[in-house]
Amino acid sequence: MLKALLDIGFLIASVGLIFGLKRQSDPATARSGNMLAAYSMIAGIIMALVYPLDVEGSLDPVGFGYILVSLAIGTFIGIRSANKVEMTGMPQLVSLFNGLGGLSAVLVGYVELLNLNKDAESYYSQAGSTIFALVVGAIAFSGSLLAYLKLDGKLKDSQVAVKGHQYINYALLAITLVMIAVVVMSGANNVMVSILLVISLIYGWSFVAPIGGADMPVVISLLNSFTGLTAAAAGLIYGNQFMLLGGILVGASGTILTVLMCNAMNRSLWNVIAGNFAGSGSSAAAGGPQGSVREASAADTGVMMYYAQKVVIVPGYGLAVAQAQQYVKQIYQILSDNDVKVVFGIHPVAGRMPGHMNVLLAEVDIPYDALLDLEEANEELATSDVALIIGANDVVNPSAVEDQGSSIYGMPVLEVWKSKNVVVMKRSMASGYAGIENPLFFKPNTQMLFGDAKKTLADLVSELKNL
Amino acid sequence: MIEFIQENLIMVYLLVFTVVLGFELISKVPTVLHTPLMSGANAISGIVVIGAIFLLRTNDSGDTVKMLIGSAAIILATINIAGGFAVTNRMLSMFNKKKKD
Known part of the structure; x- marks a missing residue:
């Protein structure tokens, strides 16, 4: 009975997220839309706390202790940093937040991968969504971290990118895919999962490295949609439609927002990712100065x-x-x-x-x-x-x-x-x-x-x- | 692949519809709202916290390492959620102040 009620509750919270997002697309209702999404999220968290799970010990008070303390710590840190940040430093903060969300998905995926049973009937679909959460979460995390460092001026493009960086990325992507296959086949043991995790982290970093600092907004938006997709994958692991829907919504909206931004610059997403700006800048600059300038007071x-x-x-x-x-x-x-x-x-x-x-x-x-x-x-x-x-x-x-x-x-x-x-x-x-x-x-x-x-x-x- | 789709047809429908919905919701947003929207959507991506909560609830609470990893996952996701919604609200409140003038 409780389960049925909570299932309906999750449905209502999902609708809340949808309308929250919809209201955020109009200046007049944006603020209330954000609040609606926040309330839906809080409701979802509360329901997740009491949702009946068919596992022994799922109502263990020690476990709840961990959960509640963690929720309190996270809320405190999050709200504090949101209120303290200067509005100019806001893109960095969003980037950082996004990275943390990605890392959270990595941790969940990591533990769930180790918990997987290779002989179970649903092994392949479970392994698929878990590995997706781990790999894409790791890419979102290390990528967002680098985007943060670039935006904050702590790292310059030339310090992290090399000539022909694209080929390094192709290679890393190939290695990542091979490692995914290895992990699935080997039944996800600790060593293999750790190697996969490290390679994914390197790939995320390397993925963002050649992209110009000026294009970081596009990257953040793209990585934001990645994080959304990892959340959706985690939703598949636990069979929770609220997570699935929320994650896909973010994935889709992040993608379309990325495309809108690229359109504003009249460039394709591919062009941005390949970091062509940095590469072709030299030839344009070779044109040299064209005459004198007038100075004003x-x-x-x-x-x-x-x-x-x-x-x-x-x-x-x-x-x-x-x-x-x-x-x-x-x-x-x-x-x-x-x-x-x-x-x-x-x-x-x-x-x-x-x-x-x-x-x-x-x-x-x-x-x-x-x-x-x-x-x-x-x-x-x-x-x-x-x-x-x-x-x-x-x-x-x-x-x-x-x-x-x-x-x-x-x-x-x-x-x-x-x-x-x-x-x-x-x-x-x-x-x-x-x-x-x-x-x-x-x-x-x-x-x-x-x-x-x-x-x-x-x-x-x-x-x-x-x- | 085809077998998987047939077995999970409702799920596939849900996925496709949600993608379409996400596109439709965002495609008409004025530029001024792009940054708050990105930040607000980013907050929602912290929804992975629900998974982290399930993780802690299904794990043996005696397994301290996994409990701590799970707790870290909750903390990180909650920072994303609380911080994301709070900073979005701060941004949007500046626009609302304008409306009254």
Whole structure:
């Protein structure tokens, strides 16, 4: 009787997850959707605690002690780190969380593999889902860890990737598949499972290694869907449909989100995974500089913006690292008070994740309707007086439109050069994440405003206040 | 393979429908919500905690090594869940604040 009730309970919780996810796809209901998903998850956990299992000792109080203490520790750490993180460091945190979920699946898969009985009738299907959880979980874990390290700037692309890295990955994939076969045949003994685990971990790391740091959002989304699939596989092990459905939902949504992100960059998923950006960057850079640049001062820029009719601000990751969103808000305020129309052109991959820049600007109370997406922003740019680019580079690179030989040719960009005046705030002339020269800096209507983004923006604010 | 599909037909249906559902739910999401959505979906992937709970409940509690591995699995998955939902909520609350203006 209890079992039947809980089965229905799990069904209701599954529907909760579905509607939670659905509500998260609309800005007006997103928050309640997230809460609905969270409540469904809590309900699922409680039901898992009391669900009748046909195993002796499944209601052992010692076991429950372990479970409850672990749940409490995890909740405490999770909520604490979520509340402490700076919004700029959020992509790293999501990456880290995802890695932990993957590792959890690895641990479950590991123990269950050792518990498997080779003579049981269901051995092959059980072994299949268990090994899947172990291998894919391990890939998600080590891959997410490397994505975290790259995003946090602790490791550079050149430190982990070598020439022809693709071939190493093919080899590792082949070894992984062979080891899976060996483990299935040998009946999953401790040594074999451990070797498989280590190889999967190496493969996950190596899989992410050649992918450019700028593509980490795509990787995180992809690895997120991997973690979802491992959860689904674990659902198969325990015959739990709630896990299965939740895992597949994440797997599917993570995959489609990955594809959407690739589309925003006009690249195929394969192109991203192969890490082509890093490889072809050298040939594009060989073109060399194209002429001289004009340098602007904060005072010039301030005057130009103050007396403009329309200003489009293009924020990039440089703004986020500099933690200078507050100054941008002040510039917005001063200009708006002077009847200058100010809008923000936000490239889909600005920041470190799609939508990350929107989160950062929303944090400092910049109105929602001033944040324009790529198409709207390009319309505004065609008639704007000043385009102010703060710490963005590749997403405003005219090569994407003009230079067929460039590795970013065809990528949708913000066409800032159509504005009457362009001011690029930048630390130096160094090329962007993709390692490509930017001809924008040499255009006649472009001026460079060199310096640390935070300091330059502060100067700009004080210049504007004096006008 | 074919045999497996025939024996688990309902399960295969569930899998396929869920994949379609997942695609449909996400494909119309505005870019602004991509990051919160990724974070929210990431929290759901911690659902593996249910498996970890079953693992601890079905294991002999005298086998300390396996109990500790299982506990670690629960801790990790719970960090993923609690942290994921909390950070998503924090992000979305910034958007909601905007709505009232």
